[in-house]
Amino acid sequence: MKSITIFTGLLFISSLSFSQIYEIGGFVGGSNFIGDVGSTQFVNPNKLAFGGLFKWNRSPRHSLRASLIYSTLSADDAWSSDPRREVRAYSFNASVLEASLGIEFNFFDFDLHMATPMSTPYIYTGISMVNHPNFYFTTIDFVSEKTRSDSFGIPVILGYKTTFTTHLILAFEVGARYTFSDNLDGSDPSNEGLNNSVHFGNFNNNDWYVFSGFTLTYTFGRKPCYCNF
Numbered sequence: 747m748k749s750i751t752i753f754t755g756l757l758f759i760s761s762l763s764f765s766q767i768y769e770i771g772g773f774v775g776g777s778n779f780i781g782d783v784g785s786t787q788f789v790n791p792n793k794l795a796f797g798g799l800f801k802w803n804r805s806p807r808h809s810l811r812a813s814l815i816y817s818t819l820s821a822d823d824a825w826s827s828d829p830r831r832e833v834r835a836y837s838f839n840a841s842v843l844e845a846s847l848g849i850e851f852n853f854f855d856f857d858l859h860m861a862t863p864m865s866t867p868y869i870y871t872g873i874s875m876v877n878h879p880n881f882y883f884t885t886i887d888f889v890s891e892k893t894r895s896d897s898f899g900i901p902v903i904l905g906y907k908t909t910f911t912t913h914l915i916l917a918f919e920v921g922a923r924y925t926f927s928d929n930l931d932g933s934d935p936s937n938e939g940l941n942n943s944v945h946f947g948n949f950n951n952n953d954w955y956v957f958s959g960f961t962l963t964y965t966f967g968r969k970p971c972y973c974n975f
Contacts, residue, residue: 767858767967769801769809769915775959777817780922782933782947783836784821786828788956789920793818795957797844806855811870815844819878819955821931838888838932840879842955844923846901848872856907858915858965865908874899874923876955882935882944891937899925905961913965920958928952 776791797815804810822837854866875898880891905919928934933947 767803767965769799769803769963769965771799771915771961771963773797773799773813773815773957773959773961775957777819777958778956779819779821779931780954780956781821781928781931782953783831783838783931784823785825788922789958791956791958793820793839795959799961799963801850801963803858806857807852809850809852811846811848811850811872813844813846815846815957817842817844817957819930836883836888838881840881840930842876842878842930844874844876844957846872846874848901850903858909863909865906867904867906868917868919870903870905870919870921871901874901876923876925876930878930880929880932880935880937882932882937882940883946884944888932891935895927895929897925897927897930899923899927907961910962915961915963915965917961917963918959919961920956922954922956925953925955930955 774796777793777795778790780786780788795815795817797813799811799813801809801811819840819842823831823835826832848871850868850870852866852868856864856866875896877894877896880893880895882889882891901921901923903919903921905917907915907917910916928949929936930953934945934949
């Protein structure tokens, strides 16, 4: 958790060191997990996700974006269409906090100082870090290790945004996160005291999770000079 706070603070300070036009606002939607436990449907939100985001608009086509999102990743083998998972009957609920920094690219010009309404599809990618609990499964029980870990990942977000008023921008987006961990679902615990019987699933495929929802941001700052970028 401490590393999440430091990571987010450095990103926010670096963005504020320039004076251009900014956006600040919130995200609300749902989350779903894709891994070795539960359903394998790609977009299937089942728990609330919410957070905040900050953007520094460098041009009408791209922005630097930082976000912090909290949710619970929930998975249950009973939701799967795989009969082997249904028989195994594993399930978990894991509270997670994600910090992310990257570049948002607009498919069309999105000049926030134009008087006319605007809208555009966009794509976002960068780097993310998610703080998650550590746990594992035995043949008869779910066991919490009472510790947490930070795992890095790559977010890929597709969205569509439009100017809601002069200073408000409304967007809908679906974003998958590929993580560099196979243990968000407890399938590959790193505790050296555990034997191999607690490991399960496909070790060649890391875990994914998806946030789907809406963002509403408020724009402020002086008119930028895009000529240097």
